[in-house]
Structures are given as structure tokens and as C-alpha cells.
Amino acid sequence: MNAVKARKTGKPGFILVAVLLLSLLLFVVGIAFISKRTTQYSSAKQATTAAQALSLAEAGFHDAWVKVAKDVNFPPVGDRSQGIFSYSEDLTDFSGTVVGAYTVTIDTSYDTAPYNTVLITSTGTVGPRSSPTAVSSVSGEINSTGSVVNYRYLEGR
């Protein structure tokens, strides 16, 4: 319509300007679209490593849970008097490749009557320990009957 008007009014080159503006608009829309999709894809990738970190954190929790449940000498006596015992393990897949690590902290400060509770916090990390690509943590309390209560997922990144 503007082009027709331009022809009538005799302004040359208007259609070129209009086309350039339209092209710019389409380009911006396209870039915005792909930018949003790329962000979503990055989020999905991050969710994948976060899920791996969570499975590592849960591995650490189960590792510590079974030791507390079965071994009366765990955590070692020296550390029990300190109240906090911590250890880290790498976890490999079935091909022997390290997929990540978990760090477990066991707090026995309340492992006396009337509480008789051991607090376990496990943090799973994917990637190098110094600069992990994803971190996730879980925690729970083992009560006097050996059951886990207050099991919860802590904030990950």
C-alpha cells in the first residue's frame, strides 16, 4: 500500500527501504526464536548433568547409610568424638570411566539420648572437583531404629 502510495507520490527507492526494514524485522524475530531455543537446549543439558549429580549424591547417601546401619564402629572412633566425619569417593560406570564424585558428611553430634540421630549430607558433583559442571545435594537423618527421616533434596546448581 505504501509502495503504491510511493509510486503515486513519485518517491523512488521506498520499496527497497521497506524490504530492508522487513528483512531486519524477520531477522530479529529469527534470531530471537533461535536464541530462545538455544537457551532451552542449554537448560535441558544442564538438567541432564544435574540429574547425574543427583544420582551421585544419592549414591553417597546410600553408601553412608549402609555403613552407619551395619558397622557399630562407623564413623571411626576418633572422628566420632569430633562429631563430624567426612569422606569422598569417585564413582565409575561399568566401563571404569569416572562419572563424578560424591562427598559425604556424617554428623554424629546428636547420636546420643534422647536424639540418637545421625545426620548424613551427601553432595554429588559432575566434572572436575575443583570446578564441577553440576552439583546436587541430599540430606537425611538416621534415627534410633535405623530408618531415614527428613530425607530431602538440597539446592543444586
Add this chain to the structure above:
Amino acid sequence: MFELRSCNGRSGVSLVESIVAIYILTGAVLTVFLLFDHGLRISGETSRQSKLVLVAQRRLEEIRAWAATLSGGAASNFDNIASLTATGPDPKDGDVTVDVRAAIVTIFNPDTNSESGWGASAKTMVHSVAKVQVKASYGGSENVTLVSLIREPALTWRSGTPLTLATSASTVSSLGSFSNTAQGFSTTGAQIQDLGFRWHVNPIDSSGDIKVGHLDDVTYTNRFFNSWTNGYASQPGTLKLQAEARYGGVMQNVSCDVTNQ
């Protein structure tokens, strides 16, 4: 800029201007089309990636729940967890192939860093934790792999004699040694493996050297009822050796008497 004029001298849209405009517009539309196409492919990959994560997490949780239940008899499913190793389509999302690998693995107690250097005498737990690996994929390189550990489900002590203590000798000579093995049992009658025992000798001032081997055995070097007047000199008497263990939060103990000649 340039002023385009038609052949009859009137100003307006020339053929050149139209061709250039169409060329630019076509290029722009083509570029945007390619951008959208690429964006849609990324969107599809995002969707598939999210689905793979969900399928892998769901299968891992299902295995966790399955391993914690009894398989009808004395054993728990955990004991047969290696039977889960298989590859096949996911029952709920048939387009996703799930590859599961599972096996009971040995772990160090308290941790690898403390124990791995001790070789055969390292304190280990051989039947307490299973490693599970779940790989969800569409058959190609696009996949999500989760690896975790699942603990043995907790049972309860059997009533009556939850613990047994076997000793190699009931009578020991002075400065002699004897070995002892304590075991715990659950209500299913099965041995609770990897139990950690705390050992005591009574009277305490008669104790000799206790060397704990694996988690559930101990060697005791007898030096009880010593007289320090002229070095070690044993006297006849009875020693009580006690082992205690905790399982499911409940402490149990067992003891035996050993006579010193």
C-alpha cells in the same frame, strides 16, 4: 541516493529496484526459514533430551524400590539385582531404549582413601551396596546415563540368637592365641553380611592383643591374668570375650568363655 526514473521519465519503482527488493526479501525469508528450521531441530533435541532424563530417572527409582522389597523367600531382590542387566525398550516410552547394568560391588569402609592401601587386610563391605547404571537412548549417540549406588534393604534381627560367636578353642595356653568369628542373622534366617563388631574382653586388665581381621572376625592373643613381678606369667582363670553389633539401630551382643590353663 540515486533517483530511479522510468523510461517515460516518471519517477516510481523501476525494474532494477523490484529485482533488488525481491532478491533481498528472498534472502531474508530464506535466512529466517533456516533459522526457524534450526530452532525447531534444537527444540526437538531439547524435548528428546528432557525425555531421556525423565526415563532414566524413573527407571533408577523403580530399581531402587524394587531392590528394597523381598522376592518372596528369604532373600531380597537386592541379592538378585544383577538379573536386571538387560537392554530393551522402555515399557512406558517405547521409542526410548533403556540399557540397565547392575551388580553388587565391594566398597571400602570407612572409605577408599583410608583403606585401599591395606591390600587384602583392608576393611571392605562386599555385599551391602549395588552399582546401577541406567542408559536411556534413542538408539544413537543421543543418550543420558545415570550411575548410582543402592544399599541393601534393612532387615531386622532374628529373635532368640541374633548373633553367634564361634571360637577356635575354649582352652588356651599362656600367650597362646585363638581366633573368633561372630555372625549376625536376620529374621529371614540369612546371615547379615558385612556387620561390624566391637570386641570386648572381661576382665579388661587381662586383655591381650586383639587383631580385628575382616569386619566380623578377630584373633585374640591370650595374655590374661599376667603377673608383672617377673615379666609375663599367666595364671589360670576364665576370660569372657564379647562381641557386639548394631543393625537397624538395635544393639545385640554375644559372648563366650575361654579358660586359661
